[in-house]
Amino acid sequence: MHWADGPSSPPSMSGEDISARKERCLRSFVALMAEARPGQPLDIVEVGSWLGESAIMWHGALRDFCAGSGRVICVDPWQPYEGKAGIGQLLDAEQTRQLNARTAFASFQNNIERAGASDTIEVRRGESDDILPALPAGAFDIVYIDGDHSYAQVAKDIVNAKPLVRDGGLICGDDLEVLYNECNLPLAIKWAELGTEYVRDPETGLLFHPGVTLAVWRHFGEVSRWGLTWAMQRHGQSWRKVALA
Numbered sequence: 361m362h363w364a365d366g367p368s369s370p371p372s373m374s375g376e377d378i379s380a381r382k383e384r385c386l387r388s389f390v391a392l393m394a395e396a397r398p399g400q401p402l403d404i405v406e407v408g409s410w411l412g413e414s415a416i417m418w419h420g421a422l423r424d425f426c427a428g429s430g431r432v433i434c435v436d437p438w439q440p441y442e443g444k445a446g447i448g449q450l451l452d453a454e455q456t457r458q459l460n461a462r463t464a465f466a467s468f469q470n471n472i473e474r475a476g477a478s479d480t481i482e483v484r485r486g487e488s489d490d491i492l493p494a495l496p497a498g499a500f501d502i503v504y505i506d507g508d509h510s511y512a513q514v515a516k517d518i519v520n521a522k523p524l525v526r527d528g529g530l531i532c533g534d535d536l537e538v539l540y541n542e543c544n545l546p547l548a549i550k551w552a553e554l555g556t557e558y559v560r561d562p563e564t565g566l567l568f569h570p571g572v573t574l575a576v577w578r579h580f581g582e583v584s585r586w587g588l589t590w591a592m593q594r595h596g597q598s599w600r601k602v603a604l605a
């Protein structure tokens with residue numbers, strides 16, 4: 361599979377397009393790691409699992425590229441969360457009702473079970489601040505960051521994720537709609553400091569997560585990006601852009 365780093369999704373992309381593009385990325389990350397460590401089970405941490413869409417994508421990729429060997433640790437408090445209502449393939453009217461009735465975790469479990477992913481998924485219910493520091497250092501091929509999208513939290517998640525990744529492994533995440541040099545940076549900094557999660561840039565008209573843009577830029581500088589998904593690869597003590605092929 362070949363595609364180059366490129367601009368984020370055009371505003372016309374549907375939730376389905378965005379999900380399909382995300383799945384291609386996650387599968388490519390697993391394929392890359394499986395090639396680097398043939399025959400080894402892969403260890404993945406996911407920060408923010410919500411209804412299980414991306415967890416099920418990881419499961420499918422492990423099945424297809426690692427003969428199902430590996431695990432995905434899903435870290436999420438599963439408190440009511442409606443930040444992405446309408447986006448993704450797993451949210452319908454009934455699930456929205458369930459979310460409002462505070463049963464997001466039950467929906468996650470149900471989706472994982474229906475996907476046949478229960479053996480791959482390990483649940484760690486709680487805040488990433490508490491769970492990530494307790495995981496073993498250097499033990500993971502991929503850490504995927506898609507939890508709270510405020511600047512402060514994305515920055516903490518990146519700091520806590522870095523030591524977990526083994527040499528050659530990846531840190532990646534979702535919802536990087538624009539890079540630091542594609543938005544009004546002073547405004548983005550102001551929004552990030554205010555804790556604004558999602559906002560429209562008046563210059564470009566693009567909706568974006570200033571916290572993700574800022575945190576990724578401050579911790580890594582330039583990153584690899586495909587659609588809304590970003591990634592960096594560990595090389596010893598440094599982090600480099602990722603070549604996907």
Ligand SMILES: C[S@@+](CC[C@H](N)C(=O)[O-])C[C@H]1O[C@@H](n2cnc3c(N)ncnc32)[C@H](O)[C@@H]1O
Nearest residue numbers: 408409410413414436438441487488506507508
């Ligand atoms: C954007 S959704 C995740 C979507 C999921 N990765 C997918 O693609 O299907 C964000 C999730 O982050 C979770 N979250 C919010 N704050 C968190 C925190 N401090 N630690 C871990 N998860 C958190 C929310 O409960 C929510 O389920």
